[in-house]
Amino acid sequence: MIVGIPKEIKNNENRVAITPAGVAALVQNGHTVRIENSAGLGSGFTNEDYTAVGAEIVATAAEAWNADMVMKVKEPLPSEYGFFREGQILFTYLHLAPEAELTRALVEKKVVAIAYETIQLDNGALPLLMPMSEVAGRMSVQIGAQFLEKPYGGKGVLLGGVPGVQKGEVVVIGGGIVGTNAAKMALGLGANVTIIDVNADRLRQLDDLFQGRVQTLMSNSFNIANAVKKADLLIGAVLIPGARAPRLVTEDMVKTMAPGSVIVDVAIDQGGSIETCDRVSTHDNPTYERHGVIHYSVANMPGAVARTSTLALTNVTLPYAVLLANKGYRQAIAENRPLSKGVNVIDGKVTYKAVADAQNLPYTPLDEALMVKN
Ligand SMILES: NC(=O)C1=CN([C@@H]2O[C@H](COP(=O)(O)OP(=O)(O)OC[C@H]3O[C@@H](n4cnc5c(N)ncnc54)[C@H](O)[C@@H]3O)[C@@H](O)[C@H]2O)C=CC1
Numbered sequence: 001m002i003v004g005i006p007k008e009i010k011n012n013e014n015r016v017a018i019t020p021a022g023v024a025a026l027v028q029n030g031h032t033v034r035i036e037n038s039a040g041l042g043s044g045f046t047n048e049d050y051t052a053v054g055a056e057i058v059a060t061a062a063e064a065w066n067a068d069m070v071m072k073v074k075e076p077l078p079s080e081y082g083f084f085r086e087g088q089i090l091f092t093y094l095h096l097a098p099e100a101e102l103t104r105a106l107v108e109k110k111v112v113a114i115a116y117e118t119i120q121l122d123n124g125a126l127p128l129l130m131p132m133s134e135v136a137g138r139m140s141v142q143i144g145a146q147f148l149e150k151p152y153g154g155k156g157v158l159l160g161g162v163p164g165v166q167k168g169e170v171v172v173i174g175g176g177i178v179g180t181n182a183a184k185m186a187l188g189l190g191a192n193v194t195i196i197d198v199n200a201d202r203l204r205q206l207d208d209l210f211q212g213r214v215q216t217l218m219s220n221s222f223n224i225a226n227a228v229k230k231a232d233l234l235i236g237a238v239l240i241p242g243a244r245a246p247r248l249v250t251e252d253m254v255k256t257m258a259p260g261s262v263i264v265d266v267a268i269d270q271g272g273s274i275e276t277c278d279r280v281s282t283h284d285n286p287t288y289e290r291h292g293v294i295h296y297s298v299a300n301m302p303g304a305v306a307r308t309s310t311l312a313l314t315n316v317t318l319p320y321a322v323l324l325a326n327k328g329y330r331q332a333i334a335e336n337r338p339l340s341k342g343v344n345v346i347d348g349k350v351t352y353k354a355v356a357d358a359q360n361l362p363y364t365p366l367d368e369a370l371m372v373k374n
């Protein structure tokens with residue numbers, strides 16, 4: 001199989017979908033890997049690092065997209081839709097729920113669109129989302145701490161306080177991977193931390209994990225309103241896999257926050273969990289203000305720490321890429337249930353229910369979509 005690796009084009013997206021170790025594994029399995037010129041530089045990998053293990057370097061995006069399987073990091077942008085072709089495997093983060101235009105293009109071009117973020121183990125874990133959620137969760141606190149500083153427009157609060165002075169209040173909504181990693185960092189800085197989740201068992205686990213050093217709260221609008229009011233730093237970290245993020249923090253709640261407080265809505269890639277996070281921001285221009293509160297809603301946070309993120313991401317994507325390349329998508333998804341959950345669009349049909357529901361499109365179960373072709 002020919003595997004294509006285009007250079008990422010999203011704002012400040014410095015990650016790349018494959019490392020030299022990944023190229024070596026695919027080449028050893030008899031595949032051809034085409035990498036767009038300088039695609040790895042943002043993560044510290046040169047063309048020579050790739051050619052040394054058998055990759056071909058191609059000059060243009062069109063040549064990298066001319067492949068049986070295209071591996072990327074972020075969702076394709078409109079300038080890339082023209083490269084799609086029928087039956088091509090696209091293996092990347094897609095976050096289709098808030099992306100009507102991209103979903104339409106994948107359906108129309110009959111791409112086999114496999115989303116990293118919906119590959120799911122039988123225990124519910126999302127193994128290809130997890131490492132980037134670890135990164136973004138950890139980053140959310142360092143970013144929040146920076147924007148709380150006066151020169152960055154914040155209220156001038158040090159999250160850890162100092163002896164004799166109140167600590168900062170960090171409120172995290174969603175106690176999964178992002179939320180847990182945010183809490184670890186916030187506790188490390190010495191802040192007071194509250195985690196809100198809808199899953200009572202998860203709250204129990206978090207209480208055990210942090211040995212009572214975080215305040216856990218059940219997610220409901222009463223508890224959220226009270227917590228948001230006192231937050232110096234509010235972090236949005238909820239997820240319902242594949243679905244548009246639930247809007248849990250209303251504009252009225254944001255109005256109760258003190259001026260110069262900071263919101264980091266990590267869940268913006270699924271449409272955002274805070275009503276006033278009404279746009280996706282970029283690393284170039286990451287913040288905007290609503291009701292005196294600084295809002296940060298960058299959808300590719302890990303792209304800023306690309307070396308760490310590329311290594312962490314490709315550790316988990318490579319085994320699935322090798323499986324897809326060796327067996328072809330039909331056999332690979334028939335044999336591997338977690339991988340089959342990653343299939344969002346196939347043969348012009350939306351096969352992930354939460355995506356179909358979010359887009360008001362017909363939903364076709366994967367078995368049915370595959371049967372039609374047989
Ligand atoms: N902006 C960025 O650069 C990045 C964004 N993300 C995004 O961060 C979000 C969170 O990801 P993970 O932590 O990996 O997900 P996760 O599945 O590990 O955790 C989500 C948590 O949200 C909770 N939840 C669901 N509905 C809720 C509600 N109504 N109230 C309170 N809690 C609720 C769940 O019980 C779960 O504990 C996702 O949208 C993910 O795509 C992840 C990495 C990078």
Ligand SMILES: CC(=O)C(=O)O
Binds near residue numbers: 095117129132133302
């Ligand atoms: C998860 C995701 O969308 C990212 O790492 O950019």
